[in-house]
Amino acid sequence: MTPPVRLRLERISKAFGATQALRSVSLEVAAGDVHALIGENGAGKSTLLKILSGAHEADAGDMELEGRPYRPTSPLDARKRGVAMIYQEVSLAPHLSVRENILLGLESSTLGWIDAKDSRRRAGDSLCALGYGHFPLERAAGEFSIAEQQVIEIARALLTQPRVLIMDEPTSSLTQSDTERLFEVIGRLRAQGVSIIYVSHFLEECRRACDRYTVLKDGETVGAGEMKDAGMDSLIALMTGRPVADLYRRTSRRLGPVVLEARALECPPRLKAASLRVREGEIFGLAGLVGAGRTDLVRTIFGLDTAAAGQVAVFGRPPGRGTPRRRWNEGVGFLSENRKEEGLMLNQSIQDNITLTKLGAFGRLGWIRDSRQAAAARRWTGELAVKCRDVGQAVGDLSGGNQQRVAFARLLEHPARILLLDEPTRGIDVGSKAEIYEIIASLAAAGKSVILVSSYLPELLGLCDTIAVMRRGELVTVKPRGEWSEPELLRAAVGDE
Amino acid sequence: MITALRRILGKAGPFIGLALVIILFAIPQETRVHFLSYHNIKIILTQTVIVSVAALGMTLIIVSGAIDLSVGSTVALTGVIAALLIQRGWGAAATCVAAIGVGGLIGLLNGSAVAGLRMPSFIITLGMLGIGRGTAKWLADNQTVNYDTSPISGWMTTADPSGRALPAGVWVAVVLAAATSILLRKTVFGRHVFALGSNEAAARLCGVPTVRLKVVIFVLAGCFFGLSGVFQLSRLRLGDPTVAVGLELDVIAAVIIGGASLNGGSGTVLGSIIGALIMSVLRNGSQQMGWPNYFQEIIIGLVIIVAVFLDRFRRGAKA
Numbered sequence: 001m002t003p004p005v006r007l008r009l010e011r012i013s014k015a016f017g018a019t020q021a022l023r024s025v026s027l028e029v030a031a032g033d034v035h036a037l038i039g040e041n042g043a044g045k046s047t048l049l050k051i052l053s054g055a056h057e058a059d060a061g062d063m064e065l066e067g068r069p070y071r072p073t074s075p076l077d078a079r080k081r082g083v084a085m086i087y088q089e090v091s092l093a094p095h096l097s098v099r100e101n102i103l104l105g106l107e108s109s110t111l112g113w114i115d116a117k118d119s120r121r122r123a124g125d126s127l128c129a130l131g132y133g134h135f136p137l138e139r140a141a142g143e144f145s146i147a148e149q150q151v152i153e154i155a156r157a158l159l160t161q162p163r164v165l166i167m168d169e170p171t172s173s174l175t176q177s178d179t180e181r182l183f184e185v186i187g188r189l190r191a192q193g194v195s196i197i198y199v200s201h202f203l204e205e206c207r208r209a210c211d212r213y214t215v216l217k218d219g220e221t222v223g224a225g226e227m228k229d230a231g232m233d234s235l236i237a238l239m240t241g242r243p244v245a246d247l248y249r250r251t252s253r254r255l256g257p258v259v260l261e262a263r264a265l266e267c268p269p270r271l272k273a274a275s276l277r278v279r280e281g282e283i284f285g286l287a288g289l290v291g292a293g294r295t296d297l298v299r300t301i302f303g304l305d306t307a308a309a310g311q312v313a314v315f316g317r318p319p320g321r322g323t324p325r326r327r328w329n330e331g332v333g334f335l336s337e338n339r340k341e342e343g344l345m346l347n348q349s350i351q352d353n354i355t356l357t358k359l360g361a362f363g364r365l366g367w368i369r370d371s372r373q374a375a376a377a378r379r380w381t382g383e384l385a386v387k388c389r390d391v392g393q394a395v396g397d398l399s400g401g402n403q404q405r406v407a408f409a410r411l412l413e414h415p416a417r418i419l420l421l422d423e424p425t426r427g428i429d430v431g432s433k434a435e436i437y438e439i440i441a442s443l444a445a446a447g448k449s450v451i452l453v454s455s456y457l458p459e460l461l462g463l464c465d466t467i468a469v470m471r472r473g474e475l476v477t478v479k480p481r482g483e484w485s486e487p488e489l490l491r492a493a494v495g496d497e
Numbered sequence: 498m499i500t501a502l503r504r505i506l507g508k509a510g511p512f513i514g515l516a517l518v519i520i521l522f523a524i525p526q527e528t529r530v531h532f533l534s535y536h537n538i539k540i541i542l543t544q545t546v547i548v549s550v551a552a553l554g555m556t557l558i559i560v561s562g563a564i565d566l567s568v569g570s571t572v573a574l575t576g577v578i579a580a581l582l583i584q585r586g587w588g589a590a591a592t593c594v595a596a597i598g599v600g601g602l603i604g605l606l607n608g609s610a611v612a613g614l615r616m617p618s619f620i621i622t623l624g625m626l627g628i629g630r631g632t633a634k635w636l637a638d639n640q641t642v643n644y645d646t647s648p649i650s651g652w653m654t655t656a657d658p659s660g661r662a663l664p665a666g667v668w669v670a671v672v673l674a675a676a677t678s679i680l681l682r683k684t685v686f687g688r689h690v691f692a693l694g695s696n697e698a699a700a701r702l703c704g705v706p707t708v709r710l711k712v713v714i715f716v717l718a719g720c721f722f723g724l725s726g727v728f729q730l731s732r733l734r735l736g737d738p739t740v741a742v743g744l745e746l747d748v749i750a751a752v753i754i755g756g757a758s759l760n761g762g763s764g765t766v767l768g769s770i771i772g773a774l775i776m777s778v779l780r781n782g783s784q785q786m787g788w789p790n791y792f793q794e795i796i797i798g799l800v801i802i803v804a805v806f807l808d809r810f811r812r813g814a815k816a
Contacts, residue, residue, distance in 0.1 A: 304701070304702060323704075324701060324702055324703070324704045325704035325705075325706060326704075327704070328703070328704040329704075334702060336698075336699075336702060341696075341698060342696070342698035342699055342702055343699060343702070344696065344699055345691075345692055345695035345696040345699050345700070345762065346695070346696065347695055347762050347763065348691060348692065348695045348696075348762060352688060352691070352692070356688070356692055356699075356700070356703040356705070357703045357704050359685040359688050359689070360685050366684045366685045366686060367683055367684055367685075368683055368684060368685060368688060370683075410703070
């Protein structure tokens with residue numbers, strides 16, 4: 001017997017000006033169904049979510065919730081009718097207590113006076129339903145980890161007893177073990193009959209957590225079905241419109257002498273001991289859970305964090321105190337995992353962003369020749385196909401994928417001979433990802449060396465020559481790519497040998 | 498339509514503002530004749546010198562994402578010290594260099610504390626506001642420092658008040674403004690200041706020596722404030738430890754009206770100078786209209802808010 005349909009969307013269309021964001025999209029979610037909504041950036045997922053949660057109104061099409069027409073006029077209206085949404089970014093008031101956050105906007109009160117007993121009961125019930133009944137209700141929300149804050153946020157959503165819960169990229173800032181716990185929470189909600197629409201870039205997660213899926217591409221539904229019948233490759237092929245085998249290009253390359261060596265590098269509290277050697281023309285992958293010290297390792301190598309002990313030697317030069325400035329001078333470049341906070345100056349021009357590491361080269365005695373600087377930047381926006389008006393445009397105006405190309409262009413323009421890349425494909429669409437893989441492969445073919453930190457195992461297995469696994473601050477295993485498989489990498493990362 | 502308006506505002510925003518306030522006072526019967534006379538323009542320019550020179554330093558600081566609240570105190574302190582030196586028979590040039598040096602030293606203290614202790618510049622310079630003012634009163638023994646005469650007194654006036662020549666101070670301000678503008682726009686240092694203000698973490702990642710840069714910016718700005726102190730002394734012809742209270746707010750207002758963002762990463766020297774001129778024109782015009790002081794204050798307050806609002810609009814109102 002199939003469960004009844006909880007939410008039905010039929011032929012939903014939405015245009016913004018001349019752009020048709022959604023073209024006759026249909027979606028059906030059964031009661032207690034965990035439904036994956038999959039698609040590249042720009043495929044229309046966000047628009048669809050906004051229509052569902054009442055932030056936008058559809059131009060055409062019908063929506064039904066439990067057999068009755070559903071047309072929310074605002075997010076609050078949607079919530080009252082039983083559709084709640086968990087946003088990608090945690091949106092708690094960090095200074096307020098857990099209880100206050102959960103009840104925010106829906107406080108138990110009599111004539112404006114908070115009813116403390118009832119508040120505690122309602123907040124506590126909500127947390128209990130998630131299996132987190134032990135949470136201290138009166139502690140400030142800001143004192144909890146991101147994963148715990150997310151639980152608080154889900155508890156807040158549960159307050160209105162939603163029939164449909166939408167989760168937008170819920171695991172993007174979670175560690176692997178936190179993700180597991182989130183899946184337990186999802187399991188509980190499913191058992192209670194809540195339907196969940198689960199949006200994520202991580203296809204493996206969707207395959208694990210979800211019962212059914214719908215794939216969007218260019219604002220249209222291109223596929224839907226039972227998750228258990230769908231393979232990874234077929235999902236990717238649906239999303240991208242091209243077969244997965246083309247994603248990673250193997251270049252033939254010969255590994256040269258060791259160009260970077262780190263010996264017993266320490267940077268408390270996260271980085272405890274790590275030694276590695278990277279050779280010319282090598283792509284060296286760093287796998288591990290979030291928080292295992294991978295980012296700390298590359299940051300310490302680059303001098304962004306100061307090493308408490310250990311040494312880094314680049315191109316056989318005597319080791320010394322590393323600073324980012326010194327590393328750039330040695331020919332080492334760094335791509336931050338955090339493009340907005342650290343990677344780019346969003347309100348400055350593309351040109352300044354690309355050339356910031358070597359401004360002195362565009363003139364003499366501290367002067368900058370504008371024309372030469374612009375010409376250098378233009379070369380890279382052309383070569384990397386950055387979609388922009390001109391190189392004077394602010395980087396913040398560009399899409400995520402194009403911003404990441406600008407960040408890459410900086411390393412190419414410098415030019416860096418050793419590239420430390422921390423999650424270079426985070427948060428960008430599959431098309432841009434493919435191009436970034438292409439760049440990395442051709443850099444290595446040209447004799448550059450790359451240290452690639454990634455949480456996406458197929459990416460590491462597809463690109464790297466050597467993969468090292470980090471666990472709790474230590475670099476535990478280094479093996480050639482051929483000797484690793486996805487399960488083995490995972491096992492080494494969680495420490496279950 | 499809106500984008501075109503935005504583009505015009507972006508290119509000429511402060512100029513339009515200046516033109517508007519000039520027109521405002523050029524039309525009424527009472528002020529029409531005198532307001533646009535060469536003599537009055539000379540007065541306006543001379544009255545703008547102190548704020549303008551300080552605004553050059555403040556532009557550097559605000560573009561780099563910091564703030565300096567100790568400007569008024571620095572101006573008072575350097576003025577008092579300069580007056581004491583003149584009393585002791587120092588020449589004009591030596592006095593001037595010493596005053597600029599004292600300004601630079603205060604900048605060094607501010608900058609080192611901000612960069613070294615990783616403290617917000619707001620807090621450090623708020624502290625320096627008190628320290629500088631107190632020191633000025635202490636050195637001056639809580640009274641004005643008088644001296645017979647010094648060539649410095651002639652820097653803000655001309656020998657022939659009705660003549661064509663502009664006072665030396667105006668020319669110094671013009672030359673320094675041009676130099677600072679080139680420094681900000683055409684040199685590696687300038688680009689690093691923008692980088693620091695736009696995203697400090699990214700600047701550090703790209704090898705910009707952020708700690709040293711912050712200190713240099715505050716020292717340079719301090720030198721400008723010291724020079725402002727010399728011009729303040731030149732105008733008063735005595736060292737007054739209680740002068741220029743709240744000057745920093747005028748200076749910050751000039752920079753903000755000129756299109757800089759308090760978040761750092763944007764701002765121009767030309768904009769800041771025009772911002773300073775807008776306030777001078779408003780003061781001068783209001784006086785001639787016979788408007789009371791409180792009325793001027795209200796108008797200038799409104800101008801600051803409108804200027805920043807228009808700037809937001811121009812940038813596409815990204816909140």
